[in-house]
Amino acid sequence: MLMTVTMLAPLAIIVVYSLLTRGAYGGVELPWTIENFMRLWDPVYGIIFLRSFWIAAVATALCLVLGFPLAMFIAGSGPRKNLYLSLVILPFWTSFLIRTYAWMFLLRDTGILNSALQALHIIREPLPLLYNDGAVILGLVYGFLPFMVLPLYATLERLEPSLLEAAADLGARPWRALVSVTLPLCAPGIRAGAILVFVPCLGTYLTSDLLGGSKTVLIGNLVQNQFTASRDWPFGAALSLALMAIAMVLLFTARNRGEEIL
Amino acid sequence: MNQGAKRGLAIYAVFAYAFLHVPLLILAVFSFNSSRFAVWESFSLQWYRAVANDSNLIESSVNSLIIAVVATVAATVIGTLAAYGLWKRGSAWISGSMYLSLVTPEIVTGASLLALFQWVFRFAHLRLGMHTVILAHVGFSIAYVVVVVLARLRSYDRTLEEAALDLGATEFGAFYRVTLPYLVPAIAAAAMLAFTVSIDDYVITSLVAGVDSQTLPMVIYAMARRGVNPALNAVSTLVVFGLGMLIMLSERFRKA
Amino acid sequence: MNRRTFLLGTTATAVACSRAPRLNIFNWSDYVAPDTIPSFEREFGIRVRYGTYESVPEMLAKVMTGNSGWDVVFPSAEYIQPMRDMGLLARLNHAWLPNLSNLDRQFQQPPWDPGLEWCVPYMHGATGIVYQKSLGWTPRAWSDLWDARLSGKLTMLDDPPEVFAACLKTLGYSLNSGDPSQLRAAQQRALAQKPLVRAYLNAEVRDQLVAGDVAAAEAWAVTAAQAIAAGSGKLAFSFPSEGFPRYADNVAILRESSRREGAHHFIDYLLRPRVAAAIVETTRTAACNGAAQQYLPEALRSDPVLYPSADILVRGEWFAPQSAASQRLRDRLWTEIKT
Numbered sequence: 001m002l003m004t005v006t007m008l009a010p011l012a013i014i015v016v017y018s019l020l021t022r023g024a025y026g027g028v029e030l031p032w033t034i035e036n037f038m039r040l041w042d043p044v045y046g047i048i049f050l051r052s053f054w055i056a057a058v059a060t061a062l063c064l065v066l067g068f069p070l071a072m073f074i075a076g077s078g079p080r081k082n083l084y085l086s087l088v089i090l091p092f093w094t095s096f097l098i099r100t101y102a103w104m105f106l107l108r109d110t111g112i113l114n115s116a117l118q119a120l121h122i123i124r125e126p127l128p129l130l131y132n133d134g135a136v137i138l139g140l141v142y143g144f145l146p147f148m149v150l151p152l153y154a155t156l157e158r159l160e161p162s163l164l165e166a167a168a169d170l171g172a173r174p175w176r177a178l179v180s181v182t183l184p185l186c187a188p189g190i191r192a193g194a195i196l197v198f199v200p201c202l203g204t205y206l207t208s209d210l211l212g213g214s215k216t217v218l219i220g221n222l223v224q225n226q227f228t229a230s231r232d233w234p235f236g237a238a239l240s241l242a243l244m245a246i247a248m249v250l251l252f253t254a255r256n257r258g259e260e261i262l
Numbered sequence: 263m264n265q266g267a268k269r270g271l272a273i274y275a276v277f278a279y280a281f282l283h284v285p286l287l288i289l290a291v292f293s294f295n296s297s298r299f300a301v302w303e304s305f306s307l308q309w310y311r312a313v314a315n316d317s318n319l320i321e322s323s324v325n326s327l328i329i330a331v332v333a334t335v336a337a338t339v340i341g342t343l344a345a346y347g348l349w350k351r352g353s354a355w356i357s358g359s360m361y362l363s364l365v366t367p368e369i370v371t372g373a374s375l376l377a378l379f380q381w382v383f384r385f386a387h388l389r390l391g392m393h394t395v396i397l398a399h400v401g402f403s404i405a406y407v408v409v410v411v412l413a414r415l416r417s418y419d420r421t422l423e424e425a426a427l428d429l430g431a432t433e434f435g436a437f438y439r440v441t442l443p444y445l446v447p448a449i450a451a452a453a454m455l456a457f458t459v460s461i462d463d464y465v466i467t468s469l470v471a472g473v474d475s476q477t478l479p480m481v482i483y484a485m486a487r488r489g490v491n492p493a494l495n496a497v498s499t500l501v502v503f504g505l506g507m508l509i510m511l512s513e514r515f516r517k518a
Numbered sequence: 519m520n521r522r523t524f525l526l527g528t529t530a531t532a533v534a535c536s537r538a539p540r541l542n543i544f545n546w547s548d549y550v551a552p553d554t555i556p557s558f559e560r561e562f563g564i565r566v567r568y569g570t571y572e573s574v575p576e577m578l579a580k581v582m583t584g585n586s587g588w589d590v591v592f593p594s595a596e597y598i599q600p601m602r603d604m605g606l607l608a609r610l611n612h613a614w615l616p617n618l619s620n621l622d623r624q625f626q627q628p629p630w631d632p633g634l635e636w637c638v639p640y641m642h643g644a645t646g647i648v649y650q651k652s653l654g655w656t657p658r659a660w661s662d663l664w665d666a667r668l669s670g671k672l673t674m675l676d677d678p679p680e681v682f683a684a685c686l687k688t689l690g691y692s693l694n695s696g697d698p699s700q701l702r703a704a705q706q707r708a709l710a711q712k713p714l715v716r717a718y719l720n721a722e723v724r725d726q727l728v729a730g731d732v733a734a735a736e737a738w739a740v741t742a743a744q745a746i747a748a749g750s751g752k753l754a755f756s757f758p759s760e761g762f763p764r765y766a767d768n769v770a771i772l773r774e775s776s777r778r779e780g781a782h783h784f785i786d787y788l789l790r791p792r793v794a795a796a797i798v799e800t801t802r803t804a805a806c807n808g809a810a811q812q813y814l815p816e817a818l819r820s821d822p823v824l825y826p827s828a829d830i831l832v833r834g835e836w837f838a839p840q841s842a843a844s845q846r847l848r849d850r851l852w853t854e855i856k857t
Contacts, residue, residue: 017546044857051857066278073275076268084275085451091282092458093505101494102285105292110286124330128670131717145282150455153446156413174267185417195364196406203367212266214676217856224449224465227576230849233306233373238592240370240517247365318568373579380583389581389587398832469579473542473587484570486546 010184015241045222050220055133055208056201059110059140063148063197064190065244066141071152071189075159085153092146096156100139100210107135107211118127131213139211147200148193156182197245219243286502293495309496312339315488319481319497326353328480329392333399337460338453340400342445346437348408349415363405370404372469379470390472398470399463410455414448534837537543541780542567544577546767549641550666551800558787564676581772589775590784595630595766596837607636608771613693614782617789622808628766629836637768639806640786641797643739644764644826644834645680646757648723648746650733656736660684664707669714671733673726674717678852679837680763681708684736687760695845700725705851712855727753738765743802743823745747755823757830764834798824 018150039045074084093100098116106113114126159182167177183190205220214221219239226236296306312320350356363371375398379390418441426436464479471477478497485491543555547570553703555566556838569588571577574597580586582604593601601607612618618634625639647657657663663684672680685692686705697702716732725744730752739747742755769788771781787793794805795813804824809821818824840848 045853047857068269069274069851070278072270076271082450085454087279088282089454089458090502090506091286093461094286094501095464095479097464097482097486098289098494098498099285101486102289106285106288108726108729142281142285142302146458147455151410151413151449153416154451157412157447158417158444166401177640186415188416192409196409197363200368203369205369207488209676211713213719215712215715215717215856217853219515220367220369221856222853223367225849226372227369228573228579229847231575231578231847234847236370240367243367244362244365245368248361251361251365373604376583377577381586389585468576473569478570484572 007101015034015237036049036235038241039235044063047103048217048219048222049243051216053222055137055140055218057200059137059144060194062137062141063196067145067148067152067193068190071156073148074149074153075156081157086168088146088149092143095211096143097206097210099142100207103128103139103142103211113198126226130211131215133212133216136208136213139207140204143199143207146195150244151192151196152186152189155186159185183255195251198250200245202243270387277514289495290499290502293492293499295450295492309492310500312493313500316493318476319371319478321477322476322481323501325392325475326461329399329467329475329477333396333403333460334453334457336400337407337456339405340447341404341456342411342449345408345411345415346441349412349418358369358406360408364409368402368463369469372398372466375401375466376469389498390470390475392472392475394470394472395467395475395477397462399465402463402466406455406459407452408450411445411448412475418444419462469510485516489491533584535679536566537782538563539777540565540567541571541590541777543782543784544569544581544590544594544667545590546574548758548801549592549797549803551590551796554788554793554797557736558784558820562774562780562783562787566785575852584774584775585693586772588772589777589781590769590771592640592767592769593637594769594837595628596839598630598768598770600839601770602636604774607774608773608778608857609635609769610638610771610785611778611811614779615789617786619808620789620794620807622685622790624820625766625806625808630766631768631839637770638789640767640769640788641740641801641803642764642806643767643804643824644757644762645675645683645736646755646762646830647798648737648741648742648753648755650725650727650730651754653672653733653753656754656756657755660762661688661760663734663736664688664711664714667746668734670716671731672711673716673717673719673723673735673738675730675738676720677849678848679749680736681718682848682853683763684758685711687762688760689845690760693761693763694838696841698847701844701847701851705855721726724748739823740801745838746823747802757826760831761835764831764836766836 009041009181070088074081074088077084105111109126109128109130109215111129113129114123117123120125128181163181163185167181168174174179203223205218205224206219208214208221223236223243226239230236231235294302294305294307295307296308297303344356344360347353350361350511374395376390380393383389395399409440422440422444424438426440427433431439463477464483467477468480468483482497485494525653539701541564543566545568549570557566558564574594577591578592578597578601581588581591584606595670598607612634615638618638621639624641626634628634628639630636635782647663649657650691652665655667657665663674674684679693682701682704685707686693686695688707689699689700689703691700691704691734695704719726719735721738721741723732723735723737724741727745728735728749737755739755742753746753771778771785775781779835788797789807791807792813794810795806797803798805798810798814798818802818802824
């Protein structure tokens with residue numbers, strides 16, 4: 001019960017704030033208004049939402065594709081399981097910021113990647129690897145991969161090997177067994193991983209600021225701006241509610257045959 | 263799984279681990295570079311010396327560790343119990359709050375927690391500090407723990423517990439002896455996730471931290487904002503090295 | 519370790535430490551010399567807790583609630599009036615600030631606080647253009663940053679007031695303009711420039727300039743001075759001919775502070791010429807402290823970037839606070855630029 005209260009109280013405050021007016025210099029004050037929600041209908045925000053969803057979706061898909069084989073490897077690696085698992089987690093105990101800077105270091109015009117490619121005469125001019133959407137997605141995938149690998153591992157690890165043996169006995173090739181047997185059984189893990197990656201990607205702003213050169217505005221940037229530079233907490237609250245509502249809708253539609261992720 | 267597939271997976275794993283670790287290796291290599299820039303000059307320990315002399319850095323690292331450990335323990339315990347409760351009985355309130363917690367952008371969680379704390383503090387004569395940071399971290403970590411543990415519970419056979427009950431175990435005993443061992447890998451994974459999330463959090467922490475509770479990400483962000491600083495490389499190398507050692511040690515203890 | 523033990527432990531330590539008087543100072547990062555705080559602590563026997571922030575809104579979010587725990591903060595000039603109106607600042611007692619006369623003449627009665635009742639100017643600077651000498655031509659005006667030759671190697675500040683300032687100046691308007699038609703015209707300029715812009719960067723651009731990734735950048739004078747010093751003579755700075763923004767950071771005491779006397783001691787300490795000079799030598803900013811000039815090395819004292827001549831300075835315009843409606847419009851236009 002206490003837990004529910006602590007979760008819901010901040011939300012209640014957000015709802016209240018979204019209905020208030022921006023104070024002259026920030027903060028909130030009366031009167032009550034729904035103006036903040038009316039502002040949301042502006043098409044420019046629609047574009048921002050769509051772009052953010054697109055980037056988050058691509059990043060999530062990449063995490064799944066890249067993370068699944070890795071999770072399979074770890075689950076099947078016998079006694080060294082925990083070691084391999086820790087090796088996945090280890091990079092992520094350094095600061096997210098540092099890792100992002102590592103990528104900036106690598107991808108810059110005068111960075112290692114470009115210098116190496118030029119030295120090998122593969123390219124003449126440095127490639128613009130940084131400050132675009134691709135770099136942002138790379139940063140997101142790099143940052144959220146363990147959030148996909150861990151839940152996948154948790155479900156894969158307890159898969160009954162006898163089920164796969166049964167599939168083999170019935171004549172299924174390994175690939176077929178994978179698709180028809182393993183994947184459906186991992187569905188809870190996949191859904192858990194997808195949420196843990198997709199949702200934070202939606203709200204990210206540091207990555208797009210640093211790796212994207214702050215050239216595009218995503219929802220995360222927009223919300224963060226409202227709470228800091230613009231000091232328009234009510235509008236920020238309204239934006240957040242819109243974001244949360246859409247994400248909740250997605251989560252609910254992702255439920256399969258009444259089975260919930262939570 | 264046949265041998266060919268196994269080998270293929272292993273090769274893939276090598277590439278995957280390289281992808282994960284190479285940026286860090288590069289950081290580590292350049293942490294020994296005497297020059298600030300991406301061109302190798304000569305071997306030097308100056309950045310490590312700078313880190314050792316920076317009391318701000320050290321203090322904030324200690325803070326981060328304390329917060330992460332306390333928050334992880336609390337969140338794992340509460341989260342596991344919550345997941346178990348959800349699995350057995352289901353509760354719209356709790357699962358609803360979990361959803362909300364996951365779906366809220368960090369900046370919003372942070373700002374609303376700040377507002378909440380300030381409101382509470384009017385009556386309680388407290389200030390922002392380590393305790394508010396820990397509370398905030400526990401708050402947002404619980405949902406992660408629940409998701410991971412619940413995912414594993416979903417593929418668990420309910421009847422095992424019932425069998426235990428039939429054989430005379432108490433409800434708690436059934437949980438403790440039968441279900442919990444099954445959950446251990448998931449709990450371990452969830453704890454690691456919670457620790458990671460806590461030790462790396464910048465947005466929420468920076469908003470609810472008080473005068474005395476600067477954490478490592480906050481210091482790093484400030485340093486990084488001002489451009490490339492090899493002292494950061496040194497810090498990250500130290501962190502990775504230190505934690506790597508810890509993991510090796512814990513593996514040793516487990517085997518012994 | 520459970521929470522109760524932990525809290526008990528912290529309280530005990532706090533009580534133990536609280537025997538010495540304390541002062542909590544919240545400043546921009548990189549804005550003091552290594553010895554500034556320690557020698558203050560030694561001389562006055564006050565224990566300092568020093569925190570840093572990267573932007574004023576960040577500081578305001580903590581301070582606005584009136585319960586942040588900080589005593590001394592460093593707001594920029596255009597925030598002094600809003601903070602005063604919000605009741606966040608404490609009035610200064612000049613009797614406790616004997617060194618006030620050390621301030622440079624132009625800062626003794628600044629436009630944002632003529633009586634110096636609420637703040638004391640600390641460091642100032644301007645925004646201009648840093649460029650690689652290897653370009654072959656000299657960008658002398660903001661409009662030079664729209665030159666197609668810079669495509670892909672140009673950065674602007676990731677700061678809406680600064681970018682609007684540059685655009686408004688190319689159109690000949692005041693950089694504090696709240697006029698919707700002027701702001702929209704400025705936005706059109708920004709949109710026209712965007713394809714040329716490599717990224718919107720603040721202080722991080724310094725290393726990219728030194729490394730050669732960036733050919734020209736809108737930058738603060740302090741960033742420029744640091745880049746030029748590190749750039750082995752390859753970089754130069756120009757104050758745009760159409761006019762440029764000037765900024766000043768001030769030190770102020772929060773009204774919530776119960777340690778006013780200690781805070782005043784600190785401000786007075788910062789006003790000492792040698793202390794200010796030491797800070798300038800470390801941070802390469804321009805101090806508002808006129809008496810400090812004589813203690814600076816010749817190179818810094820005559821640095822044209824930090825201390826430009828009067829005829830250049832006259833082209834500068836101070837940032838002023840925006841009305842709520844104007845702020846709203848600027849935010850909206852900025853979002854559109856970035857989308």
